[in-house]
Amino acid sequence: AMTSSNNVYSFLELSGADKSNSFTNWSAAALAVDGIQATNFGIYVFSLKTSGFAGHDYLNIQNNLLPEGTFAVAYGTSSSGKTYSTAFTNAGMRDSPPPPRAVPEPMPLMLICLGLFGIAYLTKRKIA
DSSP states (O other): OBOTTOBHHHHTTOTTOOSOOBHHHHHHHHHHHHOOOOSOBOOOOOOOOOSSOOTTOOOOOOOTTOOTTEEEOOEEEOTTOOEEEOOGGGOEEEOOOOOOOOOOOOOHHHHHHHHHHHHHHHHHHHHO
């Protein structure tokens, strides 16, 4: 588990990566967005070894089983040894869906009054 003294890439012993994916940033975001008071983060690694995947290519991984407060980041190296990593500001976070909004009901008394005033106005107009 990653704790307060780490950023995710140092925790995984990956060099040359952005250090902004830290416990401090993640825990602050989890608290602000979902109200989660995190004491540590479990780190899970998925390794993709593929040829033909290059810089600026798009990779979409969908998994609805991730718990709330999960952050998704990436790290990669080119064949020449250049490293690429996700900054905290671009990390994906799975947060809880917003609660459904209550739909306000129309005020029945107001509608009845408006209807009566409308009828009275039309009736007075026809008489005059």
